[in-house]
Amino acid sequence: MADVTLKGIKKSYGAVDVIKGVDIDIKDGEFVVFVGPSGCGKSTLLRMIAGLEDITGGTLEIGDRVVNDIPASERGIAMVFQSYAIFPHMTVRENIAFGLTIAKTPKAEKDEKVMEAARILQMENLLERRPSQLSGGQRQRVAIGRAITRNPQVFLFDEPLSNLDAALRLDMRMEIGRLHKSLDATMVYVTHDQVEAMTLADKIVVLKDGYVQQVGSPMDLYHKPDNLFVAGFIGAPSMNFLDVDIISRDANSAKVNSKSVAEFGVDVWREGLDQTSKATLGIRPQDLYPVSEGGLLKGNVTLTERLGTETVVDIRLSDGNRLLASLGEDRIFEHGQEIRLDFDHKKAHLFAPATQ
Amino acid sequence: MASKLKQSNRAGWLMALPGAGLIGLFIIIPFVLAFAFSLTNQRLASPNPTEFIGLENYSELLGLAVFTLEPERDDAGNAVVEDGEIQYPRLRKFTRKNAEFPHLDGKREWFSWQSGENRTVVLASDVVFMKALMNTILFVIVVAPLQSAIALTLALLINQKLRGISLFRAIYFMPVVVSIVIVSILWKFIYSPGDGLLNNILSAFTFGAFEPHDWLGDTSTALGSIIAMSIWQGVGFHMVIWLSGLQTISPTLYEAAEIEGSKKWQTFRYVTWPGLRNTAVLILIVITMQAFALFAQIDVMTQGGPLDSTQVLVFQAVERGYGKQDISGGSTISVILFVIVLSISFVQRWLTRERK
Ligand SMILES: Nc1ncnc2c1ncn2[C@@H]1O[C@H](COP(=O)(O)OP(=O)(O)OP(=O)(O)O)[C@@H](O)[C@H]1O
Ligand SMILES: [Mg+2]
Numbered sequence: 001m002a003d004v005t006l007k008g009i010k011k012s013y014g015a016v017d018v019i020k021g022v023d024i025d026i027k028d029g030e031f032v033v034f035v036g037p038s039g040c041g042k043s044t045l046l047r048m049i050a051g052l053e054d055i056t057g058g059t060l061e062i063g064d065r066v067v068n069d070i071p072a073s074e075r076g077i078a079m080v081f082q083s084y085a086i087f088p089h090m091t092v093r094e095n096i097a098f099g100l101t102i103a104k105t106p107k108a109e110k111d112e113k114v115m116e117a118a119r120i121l122q123m124e125n126l127l128e129r130r131p132s133q134l135s136g137g138q139r140q141r142v143a144i145g146r147a148i149t150r151n152p153q154v155f156l157f158d159e160p161l162s163n164l165d166a167a168l169r170l171d172m173r174m175e176i177g178r179l180h181k182s183l184d185a186t187m188v189y190v191t192h193d194q195v196e197a198m199t200l201a202d203k204i205v206v207l208k209d210g211y212v213q214q215v216g217s218p219m220d221l222y223h224k225p226d227n228l229f230v231a232g233f234i235g236a237p238s239m240n241f242l243d244v245d246i247i248s249r250d251a252n253s254a255k256v257n258s259k260s261v262a263e264f265g266v267d268v269w270r271e272g273l274d275q276t277s278k279a280t281l282g283i284r285p286q287d288l289y290p291v292s293e294g295g296l297l298k299g300n301v302t303l304t305e306r307l308g309t310e311t312v313v314d315i316r317l318s319d320g321n322r323l324l325a326s327l328g329e330d331r332i333f334e335h336g337q338e339i340r341l342d343f344d345h346k347k348a349h350l351f352a353p354a355t356q
Numbered sequence: 357m358a359s360k361l362k363q364s365n366r367a368g369w370l371m372a373l374p375g376a377g378l379i380g381l382f383i384i385i386p387f388v389l390a391f392a393f394s395l396t397n398q399r400l401a402s403p404n405p406t407e408f409i410g411l412e413n414y415s416e417l418l419g420l421a422v423f424t425l426e427p428e429r430d431d432a433g434n435a436v437v438e439d440g441e442i443q444y445p446r447l448r449k450f451t452r453k454n455a456e457f458p459h460l461d462g463k464r465e466w467f468s469w470q471s472g473e474n475r476t477v478v479l480a481s482d483v484v485f486m487k488a489l490m491n492t493i494l495f496v497i498v499v500a501p502l503q504s505a506i507a508l509t510l511a512l513l514i515n516q517k518l519r520g521i522s523l524f525r526a527i528y529f530m531p532v533v534v535s536i537v538i539v540s541i542l543w544k545f546i547y548s549p550g551d552g553l554l555n556n557i558l559s560a561f562t563f564g565a566f567e568p569h570d571w572l573g574d575t576s577t578a579l580g581s582i583i584a585m586s587i588w589q590g591v592g593f594h595m596v597i598w599l600s601g602l603q604t605i606s607p608t609l610y611e612a613a614e615i616e617g618s619k620k621w622q623t624f625r626y627v628t629w630p631g632l633r634n635t636a637v638l639i640l641i642v643i644t645m646q647a648f649a650l651f652a653q654i655d656v657m658t659q660g661g662p663l664d665s666t667q668v669l670v671f672q673a674v675e676r677g678y679g680k681q682d683i684s685g686g687s688t689i690s691v692i693l694f695v696i697v698l699s700i701s702f703v704q705r706w707l708t709r710e711r712k
Contacts (some may be wrong), residue, residue: 052614077611086612
């Protein structure tokens with residue numbers, strides 16, 4: 001088991017900078033998830049930890065050892081790929097035992113380790129099958145089994161579930177969570193599915209354009225996003241953003257309003273809000289609730305999506321802005337119906353205005 | 357609906373017609389004709405009517421017999437020895453209209469060996485054909501493994517991301533693009549006795565110690581020279597097929613193997629080679645068929661000589677059919693060749709079948 005430390009990690013392909021200086025501390029036994037939009041460099045970062053890509057700059061430590069120039073096989077890591085990367089001509093048993101075969105491990109020990117991995121993943125009955133006779137979920141289980149037999153200090157997962165259908169994804173997600181608890185190993189997991197990130201992670205790293213946007217526990221990121229990007233990226237449906245004017249402010253709070261938002265007081269703690277009279281207000285759809293009188297927001301219903309447990313309402317505000325509200329109950333709204341909304345002022349976020 | 361289907365069918369047949377017609381005209385009809393001719397005494401141009409003669413052509417080509425010659429004995433019953441050599445009755449006595457040995461009639465000595473005082477002689481109805489058959493088989497046995505192995509080696513070397521690698525691809529592929537006739541003429545110069553290129557190079561490297569050799573004029577080197585030149589000419593083509601096979605193997609399989617600490621040859625054994633199975637079957641069959649079809653090199657370089665040491669089946673077929681105007685004989689050789697190649701393909705397919 002080991003810590004993983006990234007210090008000023010950079011990666012360029014020729015003149016293209018993909019990772020532009022990333023610092024992350026991953027503690028022993030921690031489950032860390034990298035999230036971010038497609039092309040932000042999640043896989044590249046993970047592959048640098050694995051040793052599959054050269055590190056252009058910075059230092060990478062795994063368990064107090066600088067591993068920049070140490071080959072993948074000696075870093076004490078195991079990796080699970082999105083495309084499974086299991087060997088099609090080998091049986092499940094041979095696949096799981098691959099690393100041991102390569103290392104010429106005695107047969108008895110090999111069998112024991114394979115059985116152990118198969119038991120953990122509940123696939124003892126599949127050992128003699130070939131990959132072509134397995135479902136996607138079972139294939140990914142084989143890949144995880146191969147990783148387990150390596151007995152690595154760090155498990156690396158690159159979108160392991162994105163080739164699976166929704167139901168299976170849920171199963172496998174829970175299985176990986178269980179695996180983390182039972183093995184107590186450090187795990188680094190790349191995904192662009194934020195549900196996976198929120199449910200699995202001890203710590204989420206949000207990446208964008210080769211930079212870390214924010215690092216924190218899932219609830220930190222949800223309740224206290226550092227910036228507009230993180231706020232919009234975490235949570236579904238996405239946070240609503242409205243441009244507002246700052247009317248007055250003191251040290252920790254400000255009064256804001258706009259054409260469609262009545263004046264109210266909001267906490268101020270983010271940077272970039274000192275020298276400005278414009279700001280962006282963020283409200284999560286789940287924090288909005290309809291009221292019959294008053295309310296800070298007013299608009300007309302343009303669309304409702306009834307999901308049974310919740311109702312997502314698309315609202316056009318009086319100044320033309322759109323707003324989503326997610327109500328935790330099943331409710332019926334008429335198209336065009338006027339609706340008044342309110343929210344807990346404590347749960348509103350004020351960001352420096354989006355710079356385009 | 358029905359008429360629509362018929363129409364589209366007619367259009368389909370019409371579109372298939374040019375291709376199907378050409379295949380029929382140049383492949384199917386000649387094949388059927390060859391098969392039919394092989395059962396007759398058809399000649400290229402002859403005043404006599406063609407007659408059906410059954411399998412006589414085949415027995416004339418394939419007829420074999422083993423005969424043991426006992427030495428000539430003097431009155432005391434001892435073998436007669438002259439000049440240190442045991443004297444035997446002349447073979448002719450048995451093979452020319454000898455009523456006691458009808459099965460030897462018309463046969464000639466192919467090869468023989470000594471066993472005690474006796475000499476065992478293998479007789480063939482058609483010694484030249486037998487030599488051609490043996491040379492062809494020898495050619496295939498040497499060329500098929502050697503050419504595919506060299507082609508695979510080149511493909512592995514070339515399947516890398518290096519600067520200027522495509523130049524090498526082009527160079528290795530070049531002999532394939534040049535007509536085999538031209539290549540053969542060039543290699544005739546290379547092999548030419550006296551101051552041919554090969555002799556010059558060899559004597560330069562040995563500081564003149566190497567005696568110039570008549571590569572194509574010597575029965576012991578003629579076939580070998582043609583084998584070497586044929587491998588050189590065809591290797592680029594098979595390299596390209598291997599290369600396409602290599603590129604179907606998913607790069608993540610290599611990465612998975614790398615992480616497991618697989619050494620180069622282990623990666624080849626466990627990842628590359630199993631991934632090339634289908635390509636290997638294809639290449640073996642293609643090379644075998646091409647090798648059996650050996651003709652142009654012989655026709656240009658040696659005409660089957662010296663002393664029939666480079667006789668091969670296709671050259672014999674052409675030589676008989678057109679040189680000697682014996683179309684039925686040539687057809688028979690073609691049919692035999694077809695049967696051999698077909699059976700070998702089946703055997704190869706069976707040997708390389710996917711084992712469950
Ligand atoms: N070999 C390469 N050469 C040049 N650019 C590359 C190379 N590999 C990746 N990139 C670039 O690096 C960036 C990051 O790629 P990466 O695969 O890490 O993205 P990602 O965050 O994993 O995205 P996704 O969610 O789609 O998997 C992309 O913009 C990509 O175009
Ligand atoms: Mg990726």
